[in-house]
């Protein structure tokens with residue numbers, strides 16, 4: 001783990017833990033409920049990558065923007081999105097954050113700067129760059145952080161967006177979550193060179209242990225400060241691992257094939273690698289929190305998850321008429 | 334005749350055509366493990382020089398499909414979901430669709446692009462579109478939309494033997510559907526519709542994913558004494574105008590059923606053919622059953638509200654059949 005942060009008090013540390021744990025437990029719950037067919041559609045879970053999203057979002061403000069991916073639940077929650085509204089969305093309910101129109105792959109809360117999960121891989125690069133352009137024009141010090149996977153980095157818009165961000169010194173933060181896989185393809189088999197070297201041509205870069213929440217926080221803080229003070233874009237790559245399948249129930253799509261070993265997955269779940277176990281060990285080891293503190297966080301997270309499930313299940317089915325009224329403002333489709 | 338699932342029939346066609354012609358290669362994201370199952374087993378049989386996973390780079394994949402034809406390959410490019418056709422559209426629309434004319438006919442374009450299309454799975458707006466109207470409007474691209482296993486196999490084999498660029502749009506919701514597939518080298522020509530059901534009161538012209546609900550509607554209508562003829566176009570480019578007009582001449586009434594949006598969709602084009610060349614046969618207005626001009630919503634109840642189904646088709650048919658009877 002990175003060094004303890006002198007400016008953090010116990011509450012700051014426990015807030016980081018709680019956010020990560022909220023993502024973990026809510027995603028685990030989705031995994032189980034998906035198997036029971038409790039909600040429609042597919043879900044791509046963020047389990048194992050919590051430190052990346054939580055560390056990164058902990059050093060930006062509500063007024064800052066993020067763009068997210070198909071694996072967007074963790075980013076949504078890390079940026080302060082409400083779990084019960086996200087669940088209601090995944091359940092296709094009226095109370096959902098997008099009124100049931102978008103579902104898991106499109107959770108967005110513009111009031112919190114969450115410009116949306118995205119079903120198009122690489123769809124966020126240009127959107128984040130555009131938001132950063134807007135911030136630059138206004139000179140208001142806001143920043144735009146683009147979360148994307150190592151797979152997405154092979155889309156051409158990655159380079160195009162880095163170029164614009166660099167040429168115009170925009171406050172864009174390219175936050176690459178490198179989990180080594182894209183769907184069922186091992187990324188190294190389709191990727192030339194190192195991703196970080198692509199970014200080096202345009203901006204300052206750093207690769208950080210993505211399962212160390214404090215290390216992510218420190219690296220992103222530096223990038224954010226640079227962006228806010230007119231220093232232009234940065235690239236931060238978090239090294240991490242996706243524990244779940246590409247999507248839940250991926251076996252149904254694999255037809256008996258495999259692309260990674262059970263040993264590899266379990267190695268990343270060990271106490272020395274799992275981002276939450278590591279952080280908990282750090283907190284107790286440093287005397288910042290004791291077992292009772294951790295248990296209290298766990299308890300409150302489990303309660304929030306159960307409340308969110310109840311909220312989603314009690315929700316009312318989405319309103320089909322919205323498909324017609326929401327296409328335009330003040331104009332029927 | 335062997336019974337095969339729709340997706341297996343596509344897989345069979347790929348195996349057979351790759352065996353038949355060593356210049357046939359397959360590229361696309363995750364084609365090796367086959368996320369849809371249609372390319373499964375090809376890697377083990379043919380190896381990395383014949384089938385290969387690409388990076389996620391649709392704009393480059395489509396351009397590469399064109400470039401590889403210069404080296405004598407017939408490229409089968411799998412684009413996964415039809416929405417990703419939009420991501421790779423530049424090379425399709427600006428290069429592939431125009432290259433032959435622009436170069437005075439110098440090149441052959443043996444390119445087959447496969448993509449799954451359509452809603453019904455709560456996959457939301459970015460994974461549920463049917464891209465065929467945009468493709469139809471380009472001019473230089475053939476578009477096959479098989480509705481059953483036999484046609485899926487036969488149309489794909491025809492596409493792979495063609496020197497013209499073709500799309501094979503897989504009806505995502507039909508992947509598991511079983512059907513008889515003729516033995517042997519089964520080829521289905523482009524531009525030749527099938528009469529999926531004979532009838533004398535009304536013609537339902539449809540294609541791909543919508544053939545099944547159209548047949549279901551025809552069955553229900555038959556119990557009410559309305560006999561619908563169902564025309565399965567099989568390809569929308571080229572389109573079998575003669576089959577549409579012949580059936581219209583027989584029934585005098587036309588309902589077009591298509592899983593694309595209403596505005597400038599395939600349905601409007603087919604209705605225009607009827608208005609232009611079949612006007613004398615028409616005893617009632619032409620009706621279209623398709624998707625309203627909206628993005629596909631996620632929630633099942635909202636998605637169902639915008640997708641065509643057997644009930645909506647039957648309602649449309651009754652609307653023009655009873656009007657005349659009254």
Ligand SMILES: Cc1ncc(C[n+]2csc(CCOP(=O)(O)OP(=O)(O)O)c2C)c(N)n1
Nearest residue numbers: 071119120121149150151152181182183420
């Ligand atoms: C334009 C586009 N192409 C392909 C896909 C299908 N797809 C969804 S996720 C994915 C892999 C993404 O990998 P990565 O960016 O590394 O993110 P991860 O899944 O590892 O979080 C692919 C190919 C898509 N959704 N959009």
